Amino acid sequence: METLSYQDVNRHVIDRCRNGENRAQYELYKLYSKAMFNVCMRITNDYAEAEDVLQEAFISAFKNLHTYKAEASFGSWLKKIVVNAAINAIRRRRAELVPIDERLAGEIADEQGYDDDTEWQADKVRRAIQKLPDGYRVVLSLYLLEGYDHAEIGEVLDITESTSKSQYSRAKKKLIELMREPLLVA
Template sequence: MEKLSYQDVNHHVIERCRQGENRAQYELYKLYSKAMFNVSMRIVNDYAEAEDVLQEAFISAFKNLHTYKGEASFGNWLKRIVVNAAINSIRKKKVELIEIDERIMEDVAEEVCDNDTEWRVEKVRRAVQMLPDGYRVVLTLYLFEGFDHAEIGEVLSVSESTSKSQYSRARKKLLEIMREPQFVA
């Protein structure tokens, strides 16, 4: 018997979901929930809210599965839904986005750490969590989720230049946080 590829299994499960099979929906949820929860958590920065966003995103995905054409991977298609749900959740809190710029996380590391200091991912993660929602969302979408500023602008309903300036301010704020005594030591 020929072993099916991950993509073939995915396609098979998606087709079963389209036919309304609940067990297939659960299988799809199990395949993607952890990764999509992490995406949601990085954006909303609250465990309970991230869980709510995840559930909302999966409900939306299952309702709109007929629109998935397979042009992108299912994971990327689902990530867009999760990102939009997370951003909508933040918008519900009436968060105002300020403006953002640039990409290079290594610049942040060089400015915060000298050459003798090992860059610690945990320190960055904690510092990112301390950013205001608007900053954290743009920084996360750009650095961790790989969106460009045009895509961020589209998702957040802001201009590309607003995304760039928001990113720049987020980066500057991240540096300030990481220079605080609890991060320097």
């Protein structure tokens, strides 16, 4: 059986990176950093940590570029590295963040100047997801936002597929519960 390879549109930049060209590494970074930072943020839920994870993931990707076989897009390959780095960062995390000052949703809505209900609801969902415990948030993010299935999540997180499904189910219930609460912001 013949192995199919993916024809990546950025193949020329990847080849230049493999040849050690720093400018090509910067080009790849510019092409993928925003999207990969968003992945980091959804998983780590911390801006500074997401920045660190992003840098760590790109360093790892450049060091291991020789393992990229073009069986999928470079973006998919890189995303796996980013997801793994973000999950490892959560595992290393020692301290929990505690909200300092909570205010009522109406005050926040007025301060933020939301123009429509859709924007307000999207922000409420985003904030509720941020309040989920790490395990729930990671599984929910990987499944809903990153498009992983439960088998893939299980493999990435080193848990069973049924544990992933269970965590996802609990995350949905907790998210609904959080969505019913008035919006409080730290």
